[in-house]
Amino acid sequence: MSTQSKAIGTVHGRTTWPSRIITFVAVAGPPVGLLVAMGTLWGVAAGPVDLALLVAMYVICGLGISLGFHRYFTHRSFQARSWFKVTLAILGSMTLQGPVTQWVTDHRKHHALSDQPGDPHSPHTHDGDTWVAGVLGLWHAHVGWLFRTKGMERGEHYGRDLYADRTIRMIDRLYFVWVALTFAIPFAIGYAASGGSLERGLQALLWGGVLRVFLFQHSTWAVNSVCHRFGSRDFPTRDESRNNLAIALLTFGEGWHNNHHAFPSSARHGLLRGQFDLSAWLVRPLERLRVIWDVKLPDAAALARRRAPVG
Numbered sequence: 001m002s003t004q005s006k007a008i009g010t011v012h013g014r015t016t017w018p019s020r021i022i023t024f025v026a027v028a029g030p031p032v033g034l035l036v037a038m039g040t041l042w043g044v045a046a047g048p049v050d051l052a053l054l055v056a057m058y059v060i061c062g063l064g065i066s067l068g069f070h071r072y073f074t075h076r077s078f079q080a081r082s083w084f085k086v087t088l089a090i091l092g093s094m095t096l097q098g099p100v101t102q103w104v105t106d107h108r109k110h111h112a113l114s115d116q117p118g119d120p121h122s123p124h125t126h127d128g129d130t131w132v133a134g135v136l137g138l139w140h141a142h143v144g145w146l147f148r149t150k151g152m153e154r155g156e157h158y159g160r161d162l163y164a165d166r167t168i169r170m171i172d173r174l175y176f177v178w179v180a181l182t183f184a185i186p187f188a189i190g191y192a193a194s195g196g197s198l199e200r201g202l203q204a205l206l207w208g209g210v211l212r213v214f215l216f217q218h219s220t221w222a223v224n225s226v227c228h229r230f231g232s233r234d235f236p237t238r239d240e241s242r243n244n245l246a247i248a249l250l251t252f253g254e255g256w257h258n259n260h261h262a263f264p265s266s267a268r269h270g271l272l273r274g275q276f277d278l279s280a281w282l283v284r285p286l287e288r289l290r291v292i293w294d295v296k297l298p299d300a301a302a303l304a305r306r307r308a309p310v311g
Helices: 003-007 017-040 048-074 082-093 100-112 131-148 157-164 166-173 175-193 197-226 247-251 257-262 278-288 300-306
Strands: none
Touching: 048 082, 048 175, 048 197, 048 247, 048 278, 082 166, 082 175, 082 197, 082 278, 100 157, 100 300, 131 197, 157 166, 157 197, 175 197, 197 247, 197 257
């Protein structure tokens, strides 16, 4: 890491060993648990309850990241009532991507130094134009950074507003409660829906818990890796951010990453016609219900000014 990047908010010289161990469990646990569960429950097909839990919890917890951790807590794209803020913080924590303060401070530094030295998860981190350097860069941006640069920025430079919030500090301290809850909920629903079958409860935990966490983790990480390598650029930016439809579909609009880097504070990432953005679709009804307010959106003039030809 360069001297410049160390001077810009870095609190820890490296990712701590406890953080690496917890990250390893969060990253390796879902696929290992999935393989074990598949071996144990081999031949048992998923029922409608299992599939419903997979979809419902993927969407609900995923919105905790997209609408909550990212658009609200990181970029303050809108203001929200206290109960909704707490809900978003808990749902985001249930994705096993780390506590609120860790996720937000890492992401704010990503924007401050996007694709430059000091960016926690840029795929453009290895010298050379060879395919090996490209693969290593993608690996770092997707998973490798979790063990090298994750959680180094948990200080006031990038998180003063969060550390001043007593509620957020409390939610962070209860992080492992939300981790337990993310698996307990599908198990309890599957167990109850089957009339008390332990096997059905575990099957629901597999689909609505383990598999769901695994799928959404990699979808989110693909924003860091894929969306800084592959896709289109509708707006000129100083980094290599790209728009990618497939990732946008999986992450409720986060894949419109070039749009986001052009207008970081916008509550809508799908800024152009036909760009699917589920999180943005929820903003309007939430605003009408007065759950959120002061929603930040670029107007047509701002979009026209920024949308210059990209070479």
